[in-house]
Amino acid sequence: MTDEQVARLRDGIVRAVARHCPDWLAARREDIAQNALIRVIEAWNRAERSGVPPHSYLVKAVFTAVAGEIRSLRRERTVGLDDLRDESAPASGAPGPERRAAAAQLGHAIRACLAALIESRRVVTALALMGHGRERIARLLGVDTRRVDNDRHRGLKDLRRCLEEKGFRP
Amino acid sequence: MNDELLVARLRDVLARSTCSSNGEPVPADEILAVLRGERSREDVERLVDRALGNAETEELVRLLPALEKAVDEAVGTSARPRRAGWILGGLAAAAAIVVGVVLIAPRVGEMTAPVEYREGDATALRPLVERGAALDRDHFTLAWSEGPEGSRYDLTVATVELRVLHEAKGLEATEYTVPREALEDLASGETVLWRVDVTLPDGRHVPSGTFRVSVR
Numbered sequence: 001m002t003d004e005q006v007a008r009l010r011d012g013i014v015r016a017v018a019r020h021c022p023d024w025l026a027a028r029r030e031d032i033a034q035n036a037l038i039r040v041i042e043a044w045n046r047a048e049r050s051g052v053p054p055h056s057y058l059v060k061a062v063f064t065a066v067a068g069e070i071r072s073l074r075r076e077r078t079v080g081l082d083d084l085r086d087e088s089a090p091a092s093g094a095p096g097p098e099r100r101a102a103a104a105q106l107g108h109a110i111r112a113c114l115a116a117l118i119e120s121r122r123v124v125t126a127l128a129l130m131g132h133g134r135e136r137i138a139r140l141l142g143v144d145t146r147r148v149d150n151d152r153h154r155g156l157k158d159l160r161r162c163l164e165e166k167g168f169r170p
Numbered sequence: 171m172n173d174e175l176l177v178a179r180l181r182d183v184l185a186r187s188t189c190s191s192n193g194e195p196v197p198a199d200e201i202l203a204v205l206r207g208e209r210s211r212e213d214v215e216r217l218v219d220r221a222l223g224n225a226e227t228e229e230l231v232r233l234l235p236a237l238e239k240a241v242d243e244a245v246g247t248s249a250r251p252r253r254a255g256w257i258l259g260g261l262a263a264a265a266a267i268v269v270g271v272v273l274i275a276p277r278v279g280e281m282t283a284p285v286e287y288r289e290g291d292a293t294a295l296r297p298l299v300e301r302g303a304a305l306d307r308d309h310f311t312l313a314w315s316e317g318p319e320g321s322r323y324d325l326t327v328a329t330v331e332l333r334v335l336h337e338a339k340g341l342e343a344t345e346y347t348v349p350r351e352a353l354e355d356l357a358s359g360e361t362v363l364w365r366v367d368v369t370l371p372d373g374r375h376v377p378s379g380t381f382r383v384s385v386r
Binding site: 005006011012013019035039042063064070072076111114123128130132140153 | 214234235238
């Protein structure tokens with residue numbers, strides 16, 4: 001692993017946190033990446049000695065390191081104070097309070113509608129909305145990809161109908 | 171709107187909105203095991219249901235594919251460890267990383283998996299200095315939560331480039347004032363990283379997370 005690879009990994013962690021975490025966590029993406037990378041370097045060094053398959057090990061190291069950082073930040077967070085701060089000083093480029101409130105309402109509705117789907121559609125659709133590909137979903141559920149496609153299509157249809165009933169047009 | 175567009179739109183909304191946090195989050199290593207197919211279908215269903223009701227679990231389920239992609243882009247899927255890879259760089263940046271390896275070298279071989287910190291784990295140390303606090307270099311006192319009775323603490327203080335500034339080993343107290351001379355080279359406002367490794371009474375070693383403050 002070269003320094004260029006380390007730099008790419010750091011950038012990748014920053015992008016992942018920026019894209020997939022709420023604003024208050026995304027605002028700390030540099031800290032999360034920096035601190036996680038220190039743990040990753042440690043894990044990688046151990047992997048070199050123990051002969052553990054490096055790619056899967058590196059994924060595990062990155063994931064647990066980022067998870068540790070997020071958990072640590074969540075523990076530190078004083079909800080009321082941070083919420084006030086979020087309202088008064090949104091991060092540069094972040095949506096304003098009105099758009100965030102609308103997104104929060106739609107997010108709440110999406111989760112409620114997902115939870116109400118029939119089981120096979122719920123699991124497939126939720127995993128798809130959380131970024132997991134059809135091959136992985138098929139493997140996890142022990143079904144073929146056509147079944148995943150079918151459940152996802154029907155799940156999205158049910159989800160759209162549910163959201164419309166709640167007054168949202170996704 | 172077709173399915174792909176709808177998925178992309180809803181995925182973005184989920185990422186930008188926090189769900190409620192009922193109950194304890196699913197531990198990261200369990201999430202990883204489930205999503206790697208090492209658990210049953212029922213476990214997958216349970217994880218999804220927990221993710222829909224717990225913000226941290228949902229974030230981690232969502233982050234995994236993105237982090238896998240980050241690793242793929244950084245090292246490729248067929249990466250193999252190069253024993254001296256960190257050390258042969260020859261550039262200034264690599265030198266900083268070499269120091270990082272030295273920093274962690276004493277723990278090499280002691281564990282084979284990244285340490286997982288669980289909520290409520292008595293051995294998981296918490297910093298008692300506010301993250302990002304600016305500390306006077308004449309009173310640079312770091313403090314952390316107490317481990318089980320009889321614990322000993324090894325403190326390491328480093329720059330963001332992982333240059334070790336100071337180490338203190340075998341501490342019995344849960345706070346330590348870093349000598350001023352260890353910080354003399356640093357500019358005011360510069361970030362300092364610190365971590366504490368605990369040696370538990372039963373001999374196990376538990377590293378803390380890495381925390382940051384700044385010096386003034």
